Amino acid sequence: MLLLTGLWPGLLGGLVLGLAVGRLAGPPPAAIAAGLGLAGLALAGVAAAGLVPGAPGLWTESAALMLAPYLAGCALGALSRRRPPGAPKA
Template sequence: MIVLLAGLWPGLAVALLLGLGVGALSGWPRDRAIPLGLGVLALLLAGLATSGLVTGLADFGLDGGALMLAAYLVGCALGSLAHGQRPDRDRL
């Protein structure tokens, strides 16, 4: 795992920064289906990456994609906090 992170840290850093920017500009989505769907997608990718069904170079791409999606989603969540809009503030 350390070798994977050592090779992918620039992409992870860019995914986190991109998520911070997107989250700060757009804020938290008003519809709960969007974050729920992205969370389910991240969990499915992580499950597929750890299952061992995919091997070789495709497994490296799948692992990298799952890690970068997770970094992007964390960046979006943190950026939405900087936007000043909380997830339940607009619901009346």
């Protein structure tokens, strides 16, 4: 909880940046999305297991914590760009 208290500006920034990047880039290919999801899960696993001690461990935990809202923002931004079937192209 203490980590969330200190890092909330970064979490909010990651979400906003993810929304912008997802909106600009659009939906990624399935392989890239799956790779990013697996990388996020691997980073979260390393952070949760506490395999990295000291300051690098804090950086790993912070990166894992900030990656989740960034990826969620990317997904939401990409979904906002998706057109319904049959809609004319701009």
